[in-house]
């Protein structure tokens with residue numbers, strides 16, 4: 018599966034939203050994994066523990082950038098869904114009309130919403146197919162075929178915008194500026210370039226990510242693929258949830274030692290401080306949208322195969338009609354990917370990080386016609402190069418506070434790059 022170079026400009030929808038006819042039907046006897054159904058071009062995916070949905074084709078698409086991007090996307094989706102004729106015979110989250118989407122970290126980084134022609138979804142024992150067609154040409158549900166991805170061989174990795182040593186020195190600079198009182202926390206990121214012998218079939222790393230990181234959300238949207246552990250926001254039937262992560266320790270592979278490390282993470286004042294900034298930013302952004310909110314006082318330790326994180330699950334009851342995307346817009350950028358205070362951290366990132374993040378650390382997810390959906394933060398991910406299909410940019414960042422050690426932060430970003438490196442066969 019390639020990223021369909023050039024699709025961004027060619028398929029951009031700027032005029033009135035098209036009128037779509039949508040039908041979701043349950044299908045029996047489908048035992049293949051959702052990702053197995055992805056064709057070799059332009060597939061979309063959102064999978065966790067075998068559930069989720071995959072899609073292909075483009076029934077409608079909006080490309081957005083600029084300070085009004087979230088509002089533009091919401092208006093487009095509102096118009097598209099109100100004009101659509103939807104026959105949903107399944108009635109579970111993800112059936113009916115859905116779009117996949119991703120947004121840049123900054124206003125200038127482009128993002129998109131995509132409605133596929135075909136969506137295959139699964140929730141527990143229910144598997145369904147959704148077809149989306151223009152009103153004039155109602156399509157029949159396709160035969161579900163299993164496709165084999167091509168293995169990725171001989172991947173070489175090279176520094177991206179900065180060497181590790183240079184990146185550590187900008188972390189040291191950030192620590193000085195935090196100590197001087199300019200700000201409290203900033204999240205700094207770096208990139209790594211992966212170059213394979215042959216064009217990269219994105220389905221290969223996607224399968225490996227979904228297998229190795231079943232508790233993460235494995236995604237593919239327009240050439241951005243990854244397995245993220247951080248749920249920015251889910252809205253489902255009036256319930257709003259968010260999983261906030263910040264504060265990290267590497268795993269060693271020795272279970273007993275890792276348990277001791279988890280205990281030290283839970284006591285680390287530097288990590289607890291870093292985590293607290295992130296929780297506060299999420300709680301403050303969600304508060305106007307919730308009647309009652311549960312924000313646990315103490316984080317738990319989330320164990321992933323490569324790292325452990327301090328984690329807090331925030332929950333609330335929606336008190337207004339804000340869609341999942343509206344909530345994601347209110348939350349982005351949280352202090353898990355930007356810092357505190359947000360504007361100062363954002364400026365510092367622009368000043369010293371030395372690279373364009375693109376859609377890394379922006380919202381990535383999906384939404385249905387009622388506005389329910391899930392938006393995660395695009396972490397542990399890579400961006401396929403639209404001009405060179407053998408190449409991907411991989412990303413990782415780390416939260417910097419007054420007590421941060423630049424070498425330890427560099428090691429942390431290396432641990433966060435492991436999922437994508439392994440998925441590409443390193």
Ligand SMILES: C=C(O[C@H]1C=CC=C(C(=O)O)[C@@H]1O)C(=O)O
Pocket residue numbers: 204206247262263264265326352353354396397412413414415416417433
């Ligand atoms: C910015 C990243 O992680 C964020 C999410 C979890 C833990 C983080 C940390 O401990 O620094 C970061 O805030 C990344 O994975 O690239």
